[in-house]
Amino acid sequence: MDERFLVVVIKAALVVFVVITAFAYTLLWERKLIGRFQARYGPNRAGPIGYLQPLADVVKLIFKEDFVPKGANRLLFQIAPMISVFAAVAAIAVIPWGDGFEIFGYNVEGVGTDIEIGVLFLFALSGLGFYGLILGGWASGNKYSLLGAARTAAQLVSYEVAMGLSVIGVVMMAQSLSLVDIVHAQADTAWYILFQPLGFLIFVVAAVAETNRAPFDMPEAESELVAGYHTEYGGLKFAMFFLAEYINMIIISALGATLFLGGFSGPFLPGFVWLALKVAVLLFFFIWLRATLPRLRYDRLMKLGWKVLLPLATLNLVVTAIVVALGFAN
Amino acid sequence: MGERIVFTIAAASALSFGTLVITLKEPFRATVALIGTLLSVAVLFLLLAAPFVAAIQVIVYAGAIVVLFLFVIAYLGERPLAEIGDRLGRLQAFVWLAVIGLAIQGFVVLANTQLPGIRDDPREVGDIGSPEAIGRSFIDDYIVVFEATSLALLVAAVGAVMLAKRAVKSEGGR
Known part of the structure; x- marks a missing residue:
């Protein structure tokens, strides 16, 4: 199915708009839920039951003073948040959200672009996204930021290994790295969470660590590092880091839903509704974790990554490889 | 045509970032330039119809190895560089002679080569990437x-x- 250039541009703009709106309301949803978890209301003043709060936040952040601290490396300090946002937004392109359809006589595919190496593309972009945090922390010229950046580097590289290995089980079962193929393979058999429960568990734990969420939010542990890598950031640049973090959360939930929960496939409702529902469930889980668990100590975090998750992921990989090779799958 | 433009940009940025890697005095900045080189090379791989190698290049080299470089450099902090310029000083003439010699050799080889794809259009290689x-x-x-x-x-x-x-x-x- 061929797509016109104009169709691609409009589709990209629409999808990015939807995801950025989703970011704003994930933020609101998180604050409201955390409020409920702690037996208070959460934001409820701006607009009807607080639903204009994200708008108010964005306006506030845009009108704040844009400054660069004295000891900072100006260029890298400015570029770092852009790298983060670029990597997060670009990742949206390969997440499939529906079957192809026809509108006003134009063919539209239900994915930004279905590339042969979709899974690897996502990992490559998340690898680039780290640089936003690391360069930002280093360029701030602040000890807290630097420590946050160093923790980011160590934590993300450690958990990326476990995450990559947990995903390979799914890739072996679907025999493809393309996310669209993986969704179709699940529609033919069953959700891969049934065949890969251990892989899903490892994926979720690693996903929490990769997105710097509690209980793995060591890079921005406010009780010891002020705010970690974004200590010196304010106004719009801080908002960009924030945006990148939440879009990463949405992307990684969408990746989890696509790899293990059947992606956009489901009966009756259109594909993007199913994907949104599955993403919402995973996001709710992330928020629930944050409200429930205390932060891990740094050495335990590393121990969990290297001594528990990595061996488990390897075991899962070996078992899956044997089963697939013997032809029991499918 | 589009391919040529992308190739020229990617090749030029690979070379200029590479030059920055060895000329910048500060190790942290040199490492950041190294990221630029690796990404440009990844684009070159994409142009060679090898998306897998390009992705692995970004994931493994840019995404993991250079992150660890930055980690170590950030931890060690700013340190004065060991000076090696003095030792080279007396021999600098020979260094330049060697560089010029290499450039001439490269030019001669390129001018006389019979390798496919240099003067004519590259052949289709099929699915290798x-x-x-x-x-x-x-x-x-x-x-x-x-x-x-x-x-x-x-x-x-x-x-x-x-x-x-x-x-x-x-x-x-x-």
Whole structure:
């Protein structure tokens, strides 16, 4: 199915708009839920039951003073948040959200672009996204930021290994790295969470660590590092880091839903509704974790990554490889 | 035509970032330039119809190895560089002679080469860069080399762990 250039541009703009709106309301949803978890209301003043709060936040952040601290490396300090946002937004392109359809006589595919190496593309972009945090922390010229950046580097590289290995089980079962193929393979058999429960568990734990969420939010542990890598950031640049973090959360939930929960496939409702529902469930889980668990100590975090998750992921990989090779799958 | 433009930009940025890597005085900035080189090379791989290699280039080199470089450099902090310029000083004339000689040699080779793809359009090579093609070449054509490499890497990893353990022990740790 061929797509016109104009169709691609409009589709990209629409999808990015939807995801950025989703970011704003994930933020609101998180604050409201955390409020409920702690037996208070959460934001409820701006607009009807607080639903204009994200708008108010964005306006506030845009009108704040844009400054660069004295000891900072100006260029890298400015570029770092852009790298983060670029990597997060670009990742949206390969997440499939529906079957192809026809509108006003134009063919539209239900994915930004279905590339042969979709899974690897996502990992490559998340690898680039780290640089936003690391360069930002280093360029701030602040000890807290630097420590946050160093923790980011160590934590993300450690958990990326476990995450990559947990995903390979799914890739072996679907025999493809393309996310669209993986969704179709699940529609033919069953959700891969049934065949890969251990892989899903490892994926979720690693996903929490990769997105710097509690209980793995060591890079921005406010009780010891002020705010970690974004200590010196304010106004719009801080908002960009924030945006990148939440879009990463949405992307990684969408990746989890696509790899293990059947992606956009489901009966009756259109594909993007199913994907949104599955993403919402995973996001709710992330928020629930944050409200429930205390932060891990740094050495335990590393121990969990290297001594528990990595061996488990390897075991899962070996078992899956044997089963697939013997032809029991499918 | 579009391919030529992308190639020119990617090749130029690979070369200029590469030059920055060896000329910048500050190690942290040199490493950031190294990221630029690696990404430009990844684009070149994409142009060669090898998306798998391009993705691995970004994931492994830019995404993991250089992050660790930055980690170490950020931890060690700003340190004065050891000066090696003085030793080179007397021999600088020879260095330039060597550089010019290499440039002439490269020019002569390029002018006389019969290799395909230099003066005529490159030939179609078929599927060599897809994940499937690379996986097949690993387990079919080059299995012995592949396994030998993995064994060598395993030995290196075990050796590194043993050396680190000894170092920790000598400092009174476990």
